[in-house]
Amino acid sequence: MSADEQQALRALIEVPAPAPTTTLEVVLRRGRARVRVRQAGSVLAVVVVVGLLGALVAWIQVPAHRLPAATPHLAGEEVGWPRAALPAKTGATPWQRVGPHPATLSVCPSSQVGAVPTGIGDTAEATLQSVRDLLVATVRDARIGYWTDLDPAVHRYSLDITDADGVGSVDLMTSAYSTDPGTAADTLAFTERNCLPPKRAVLTDSSVAQVYPVAPDGDQSIRLTARLFRPDGRMLVVVVRSRAGVPFGSWDRGTLPLSEQQLAQTALRLAAVG
Amino acid sequence: MARARDTEFAEFFSARFDTYRRIAHALCGDWAEAEEIAQESFVKVYARWSKIRRETADAYLRTVVTRAFLDTRRRGRAREHSVPEVPDTAVDGESDVPEQQVLRAALLGVPPGQRAVLVLRFVADLSVDDVASALGCSPGTVKSQTARGLVALRAAYPASARSV
Known part of the structure; x- marks a missing residue:
């Protein structure tokens, strides 16, 4: 660019101009208003973020008893035992079963469990027979199958119960623990993704029986679990499932074949037969 | 404070x-x-x-x-409004000398982005780097925009129009 051209352009800034109408006061007044608006916006943004975080935390930590979506009566007739004197867990989330038998449960993350079981035991034939006899006598309008050891490595015995709703099952296992019944029961109080403590009965021989809330059993089934802690160091586990004992090819029936009350009776029968 | x-x-x-x-x-x-x-x-x-x-x-x-x-x-x-050629009359009736009126009209005919480069470079007398900083672009972009802007300016402000 030539010097003349530059000079000509430079001269554009030096032309006569009308008097400015903008005063310092005007700029200061508008500038302060702009600062206030920006500060208000910042405060609002902080409030919104804090509010969202608070809502998120509240949603995550909503207690189980406040979750409205849990399907009632999945456990059938309930046992009247009190719940173990343990604080309920927080962080409940809904678990939903879809399909022909929709249901919703409130579940908690699985608790870290210490190695309470110290061994695997077999269940005495007399015990298995006694439990079956009890089921035959107390579960009406149902066909009670026979015990089958579905997993010989851990002696998981299972029998099917067939009624108008379809095929369900009951599992029975025996293992061992090394502490006292109360301590072991406390340690294993939240193993079923339960937020509420299990219902518990302390028997005259100091055995502890506890029944857990209904829990998910895989993606689509539900289960109801009871544990019996014997004073001799044996722990018997009874699991009622909404499907047949052999999982492959079996359909979920939607309901449990035993009620909570019947499961509690089964635990007491186990305590009685030794 | x-x-x-x-x-x-x-x-x-x-x-x-x-x-x-x-x-x-x-x-x-x-x-x-x-x-x-x-x-x-x-x-x-x-x-x-x-x-x-x-x-x-x-x-x-x-x-x-x-x-x-x-x-x-x-x-x-x-x-x-962009002007395809130098107008015969002064813009806005300002009190510039006639050559400045023609130059101003020619400058207003340059696209805004290129005009901003020309004004910062030659009216405000800034360096290429300072113009690049003001516009948030690279010095290379400033140079190319300057070249294009000058072509547009000279087209609307021919040498024959510079004599008073």
Whole structure:
């Protein structure tokens, strides 16, 4: 660019101009208003973020008893035992079963469990027979199958119960623990993704029986679990499932074949037969 | 502290407002709009005055003024119209000498982006790097925009039109 051209352009800034109408006061007044608006916006943004975080935390930590979506009566007739004197867990989330038998449960993350079981035991034939006899006598309008050891490595015995709703099952296992019944029961109080403590009965021989809330059993089934802690160091586990004992090819029936009350009776029968 | 800040800003405002109003006028060709662009720019500078280093305040103000001008053009708020050739009469009846009137009209015929480069480079007398900083682009872009802007300017402001 030539010097003349530059000079000509430079001269554009030096032309006569009308008097400015903008005063310092005007700029200061508008500038302060702009600062206030920006500060208000910042405060609002902080409030919104804090509010969202608070809502998120509240949603995550909503207690189980406040979750409205849990399907009632999945456990059938309930046992009247009190719940173990343990604080309920927080962080409940809904678990939903879809399909022909929709249901919703409130579940908690699985608790870290210490190695309470110290061994695997077999269940005495007399015990298995006694439990079956009890089921035959107390579960009406149902066909009670026979015990089958579905997993010989851990002696998981299972029998099917067939009624108008379809095929369900009951599992029975025996293992061992090394502490006292109360301590072991406390340690294993939240193993079923339960937020509420299990219902518990302390028997005259100091055995502890506890029944857990209904829990998910895989993606689509539900289960109801009871544990019996014997004073001799044996722990018997009874699991009622909404499907047949052999999982492959079996359909979920939607309901449990035993009620909570019947499961509690089964635990007491186990305590009685030794 | 606020009073000291206002005092400092008042000195800055007093020393520069007229200069930047004139630069804005070179950009848009209208004194009322130039006043508006300059005022809005100083308001923005005041709002961030506590965060602006004094040695960079001019550079920041240049950026704000230029962007304010370009924003008005992007929003289609242009109060100007591009002219395909140099008009025979003075623009807005201003009191420039005739050659300045022709040059100003020619400059207003240059596309806004290129015009901003020309004004910052040759009217505000900034270096290529300073223009690049004000426009938020690379020095290479400034050079290419300068070249194109000059071609457009010379097309509308031929040598034959420069004699008074």
